[in-house]
Amino acid sequence: MPLRVLLLAGLALMWTFVEAGRLAPVGVRRHGWRATLLWTGGVTGTGILFGEVGQPLLEWLLATHVDYSGYGVLVGNERAALQLLAYALTSAAIGEEVLFRGFFLHQVTAIFGEGAAARRGAILASGAFFGVAHFIQGWLGILFTGLMGVVFAWAWFRSGRNLWSLIMAHALIDIYGIAMIYLGRYN
Template identity: 30%
Template sequence: MIRSDARELGWGRFIWQFITILLVYFIAQIPPALIWGFTTADGQFSITSTGAAVSTAGGMAGALLMAWYWLRRDDAVEQAWNLKAPTSWSTTLGWAVAATVAIIGWFTLGAMLVEAIGLTTPDVGQVLGWVTESPFQFALWIVMVAFFSAGFGEELLWRGYLMDRLSRLGGLRGKVWPIILIQAILFGLPHAYQGLGGVIITGVVGIGLGWLRFHNKGNLWACIIAHVAVDTIMMSLSYATKLGIMPAT
């Protein structure tokens, strides 16, 4: 996945790049939040469903732009963001389907396991409430979040940019599993708002997707398709439940 003549990356430069991407990610979320936000009667700031979706997409767009800047500086865009047509689309789709089934199964099993050991299970009620607010909001969240922010954005950022950066660091070059585990931990930490259980469950998903990228020799399509499919399925099931098409659990 990394050429033998690829430029090494120092830890200081890596940390600086990562910090700038995080800063841009959060800053880019502010304008949509202000535009579609409002203050409740008790003085609390809240945000509409549209604001949450656009803010999420805006933050991801900013982060990807910053990541692209750093990758371009290191002449590493094509290596990190390997979106070339795979050798076999049927094989890629097969791996994507397998990953989709595994991730959805893990969400169910993982929630049971973290609850069994006394940890808080992820609560995505607020998000799904936004998603199922109306047909328009459902379509908006599918396009801007399931497809762009999560499916393409998170895979380009975590499995693409981050794994490329880690692969170039002194002490990590050529070490597949340390790279997979570190990116999975960093992928899980932003889900701390879901409690430790959410971090663990998401981190395990990151391990699986990280392995899938290595297995596909750096090509990201299987990871992207699986991620898009998982989020689309989960949102669709929630909306179908609200419409009464699916029984509530």
């Protein structure tokens, strides 16, 4: 699966380049490093806070849990955790951000315009697709990941399409999550 995501991301970048002659429309362009770091920190902090507070609250309210059983092999298994981390830093952080934020949001706004309604629809659709892509975590995982997808999509627009900050935030959130699974906190 990870190689497919990277392949699709590569195709999306090629499509964008052929279409626009540059990659800026998906957010692959120079952004100020201070703004990039601020957006990275804000999105990362939101993701970790939501994971530590929002997810348990949702689990309690809905009397169910996000299904992390598919990751059970990672608990205490350094090799498996490092292997997943390598996939997460490439396929998830880079591939998913290029596809679900940069490419998808650019294409939706290219079709429907840059108006507020089009952006809101694009944000919600991006979050929904992102959530469904994480079906391995069960329906609550789809909901939780979908909500984070909405946060990421909102941040893509608000940051001036700063894809770099989202790639770094996604990487940091995945590092944190994999570490928590490795340590036995999520299982």
